[in-house]
Amino acid sequence: MSLFDLRLADLHNKLAHKELSVSELTEASLKRIADTDGEIGAFLTLDEEGARRQARTLDDQLAAGGERGLLFGLPAGIKDNMATEGLRTTCASRFLDNHIPIYDATAVRKLREAQSVTVGKLNMDEFAMGGSNENSAYGPVRNPWDKSRVPGGSSGGSAAAVAAGQVYFTLGSDTGGSIRQPAAYCGVVGLKPTYGLVSRFGLVAFASSLDQIGPITKNVEDAAYVLQAIAGHDAMDSTSANVDIPDYTAALTGDVRGMRIGVPKEYLGQGIDPSVKERVFEALKVFESMGAVWEEISMPHTEYAVATYYLLASSEASSNLARFDGVRYGVRAANPDNLMDLYRRSRSEGFGPEVKRRIMLGTYALSSGYYDAYYLKAQQVRTLIKRDFDQAFEKYDLIIGPTAPTAAFPIGEQVGDPLTMYLNDIVTIPVSLAGVPAISVPCGFADGLPVGLQIIGKPFDESGVLRAAHAYESHTDFHTRRPALS
């Protein structure tokens, strides 16, 4: 069994008992990256020197009998939209090509406090806008299961790095499905926490009312460990929720007897690949065998979620991205005629096509005369979508469906058709709009490609989501399958 097949808890024990040093574990990670990343493209910035330095410091601390943090010595990668002090943070955009943050995002600081080792920054869709990781200014990420296919987006690098065995866990961010969908395409576990559970301080804002940081891991238990380290109230984020953080690993009892599951018929309707549907029904049989009960329900506003999302997210993006003006950081156009010319040319040269498209859509939706028709209307429909969830959770503990309508599609297939690309997020977006937690776990294969099962919970019931996902995982072995990489 390779080191990479071990759970975080097992690695932690090995390190604690000095069967393995942090430096050895870090070297194994760096070697795997060197061997595989040429064909995957998951990393944008590799910090070998920094990782080795952190590893040595942790080894010294352990030798001196110091305390071990929750993620002691575990090599991790971070999506490149989270600020890392002294380490380049680009958002996969030319605009931030040379940007070196002067502080850590709170989630990054918490990883540091939990004593994990940051190996580098991971590729993504530019400013987290996209569902395929083809919108990176530095080139696409390739799916480790089939390198002609996308890894999903926008946290494609974060999911592919875990699937390829390059690092032991990663952080991604999810706005409309950007943790769950790439986790599904790459056959790994991705958890989007309840909005507000993890601080967004230091996360480059895309759509502030939706963005949420979460872990991508090989299995559910590992996800619980990483969530434990990053969850919690933060005074630096005014949208951070002040709630008690439970012991997430204690929730992994394996017991789901009597659990009530609602399965929205809209999540298994038109556009959902028949093989994906089959995998979901097989997973529901596993839940039945464990003593849970499920029935079909209706979430009638699901079909309006994608339109609602693209209006709201683009509107928020057009506002958030106004700060990229070429004055205080980022690229600046050469020899500007005046300040307006500086703004316009810096932005036009710095942003890629998908970012421009969303800024344009958002600016249009917020502009005089269209605000009520688009932005306000979308906010009202968001209320209806949220009510669907509120009503379902009056009767059910969890909602289950697929994570994405299909398995990973070929690179280039949907690039010219943004609307089709947007529809890939049809089953993750409603969850984001309602702000509730959801996890994607591997539930089998369609034509050799991984399929994800989405388990959705009540607000701040990450424990329930993790318990169900872990129980499912303990009855299946899909999460232990690895892609064949040279």
Add this chain to the structure above:
Amino acid sequence: MSITAKDVEHVANLARLDLSAEEKEQFAGQLNAILKYAEKLNELDTTNVEPTSHVLPLSNVMREDEVRPSWPIEKVLSNAPDEEDGQFKVPAVIE
């Protein structure tokens, strides 16, 4: 409702973007398709439905207005594309 290349130009101006003729044409087509799709929201009667801007009940977060240390100037300017005398440098705003 249909978006013309001229509308695209107007919106690009609001968004402080310079677009090529080709981009204007392309965005007009794509934005039309997306907004046409978005019109399906009009199938829903949202009379008396409160808009949700945010899923959490939020209130303003206030703190005391007190003097605290800030970042050192050299750190603040460390990513500046252009600077002079401890300030961000931009082209003249006043002619």
